[in-house]
Amino acid sequence: NKRPERPEREKPRFCDPFACRNCQHIGNGDFAVIVKDENKMIGTCGFTSISEKDSAAEIGFVLNPLYHQKGYGYEAALEVMRLGFFCFGFNRIEARCMKGNQSSRALMKKLGMQYEGCARQLMFVKGAYRDIETCSILKNEFAEKIKEQRKGDEPPPYLPFPMLTA
Numbered sequence: 609n610k611r612p613e614r615p616e617r618e619k620p621r622f623c624d625p626f627a628c629r630n631c632q633h634i635g636n637g638d639f640a641v642i643v644k645d646e647n648k649m650i651g652t653c654g655f656t657s658i659s660e661k662d663s664a665a666e667i668g669f670v671l672n673p674l675y676h677q678k679g680y681g682y683e684a685a686l687e688v689m690r691l692g693f694f695c696f697g698f699n700r701i702e703a704r705c706m707k708g709n710q711s712s713r714a715l716m717k718k719l720g721m722q723y724e725g726c727a728r729q730l731m732f733v734k735g736a737y738r739d740i741e742t743c744s745i746l747k748n749e750f751a752e753k754i755k756e757q758r759k760g761d762e763p764p765p766y767l768p769f770p771m772l773t774a
Contacts, residue, residue: 707726
């Protein structure tokens, strides 16, 4: 399988407007996750690394635990993934978490990501080596997921959107 050819340095002209009611761009590849009713930032979501060569990225998300399991992380990650696949042209997006982080693993599964494995003692965190689990999703899998969710609805309008600087 050969990767589709793309003209050198071609950038998308139009991107999803981040209609996500809880996202606001804060720079450096991150978006603030905001509860608009409270006008309160509760976390961030964005690309922690990007490989132009491989058309791939890693997504990261951090939310205040008081706001876990309320849909904010899912909505924010879904929109960041939409931006990555349909505006930046990524073929693969992955996410990682420490083994035992059930909230992050559940979110990755809900996003349609598949478990790939565990890197033993990959990171030294809080005085100990930690195992890191990786999940990923491919562009065609994400497109299917979005198609199923819309169930015949029109795709969202695409408007100019400033490119992230990662």
